[in-house]
Amino acid sequence: MVGRFEGLxxxxxxxxEDVMTEVGEKRERGMPHAPFRYVLNTLMYVLITGCHWCDVPKGEIWASKSSAHRWLLRWQTxxxxxxxxxxxxxIAEERGLINWNCGAVDGSFSPWQGRW
Structure with a gap:
């Protein structure tokens, strides 16, 4: 079942908040940068619900899909x-929420093209 997420x-x-210290470059034109909280809300929504980029919510606490995707690529780099x-x-390990003795790997997105 798809998860539900309504923002941080x-x-x-x-x-x-302190991890998001970088300030976007100042631009002369165009829309101002979306607040990082809204960008993170949008990215978490995509991860939790599994929705497509075109289906991200619109509203006060969300960034646009293009802004969220642009920051995702930048933060990855x-x-x-x-x-x-x-x-x-x-945080999860400190609270004992992770069992490092077991795990799972999903290979459905593997680029391997071999034959069985």
């Missing part, structure tokens, strides 16, 4: 996503 709570945002992941795993 204030407490959840506090966990990630500059290491921000790795820092977010480390923060989440650190």
């Amino acid at each position: 709570s204030d407490l959840e945002w506090k966990l990630f 500059d290491g921000t996503l790795a820092r977010l992941q480390a923060r989440i795993l650190g």
